[in-house]
Amino acid sequence: MPLCYSRPNLRHTTDNEKEIALSNTTQEIYSLNTSDVWSGFKSLLPISLFVVIFGAAFGLASTHTGLSNDSSMLMSALVFAGASQFATLELWGEQISLFPLMITVFFINARHLLMGASLYPWLRHLSPMKRYGVLLVISDANWALSLQAFSRGQSGFGLLFGGGLALWVAWIIGTWLGLYFGHSIQNPNAFGLDMVMSCFLLAMVVGGKKDLRMVLIWAASACISLLAYWYLPKNSHVVIGALAGGVIGLLWKEKKI
Numbered sequence: 001m002p003l004c005y006s007r008p009n010l011r012h013t014t015d016n017e018k019e020i021a022l023s024n025t026t027q028e029i030y031s032l033n034t035s036d037v038w039s040g041f042k043s044l045l046p047i048s049l050f051v052v053i054f055g056a057a058f059g060l061a062s063t064h065t066g067l068s069n070d071s072s073m074l075m076s077a078l079v080f081a082g083a084s085q086f087a088t089l090e091l092w093g094e095q096i097s098l099f100p101l102m103i104t105v106f107f108i109n110a111r112h113l114l115m116g117a118s119l120y121p122w123l124r125h126l127s128p129m130k131r132y133g134v135l136l137v138i139s140d141a142n143w144a145l146s147l148q149a150f151s152r153g154q155s156g157f158g159l160l161f162g163g164g165l166a167l168w169v170a171w172i173i174g175t176w177l178g179l180y181f182g183h184s185i186q187n188p189n190a191f192g193l194d195m196v197m198s199c200f201l202l203a204m205v206v207g208g209k210k211d212l213r214m215v216l217i218w219a220a221s222a223c224i225s226l227l228a229y230w231y232l233p234k235n236s237h238v239v240i241g242a243l244a245g246g247v248i249g250l251l252w253k254e255k256k257i
Helices: 015-028 036-044 045-063 069-078 082-091 098-109 111-123 130-137 142-152 157-182 193-207 212-232 236-251
Strands: none
Touching: 036 045, 036 157, 045 069, 045 082, 045 157, 069 082, 069 157, 082 142, 111 130, 111 142, 111 236, 130 157, 142 157, 212 236
16 A cells, blocks of 8 residues: 655745845835824824924014014924024024025034935935925934934834924924913023933934944044034034034945845
């Protein structure tokens, strides 16, 4: 009697299946859907509470310069750049010199050029409408979190767009509160609130990749930024320090495994 046996169902992963799996993973990294946006929105809510306070400080300051409430709210909704808006208030007067105002705002916000460049490897996979829509609400906090997510091989678009929306809404709400109730928050720096964003970004750096290359890049960038802060025009240290770190990272490329 012949010996009968059942053949085990051994299934090897083919190259085609590997490509499909890799394609699905890639699509997830470059995806932007409603659930990701909502998740990113909730993730940035804690730090948005501090943004409300600074928005209130801006609203209060704008009332002291004679800027109308409608103009203040419109500026916060369309510009969404705290440091630039405060700088604008310092230059605001009966006779506004447009060119110095534009130069000041450009230098303060020039870091956004570097933010966009650092996210380009992932942004280029989005359609132009989605790409520039996401960038409308980019700021320090959601940029840092999204870049960290992308570096881990995860999608960061939810954090970038959803988190940006949370910060944008918080800034508008804060501005409105400052216009009508800002007298109670005349000096947020007295509570150390001016260090919240710095501490947050420092935590992002500490939580990132740690090796000799990264340590030297950050150290060189910090030193050059300090020198620029001491000896070069105001706010130029942000751009110069970031460019220095970028150039060093470009010349000292990371070893590919």
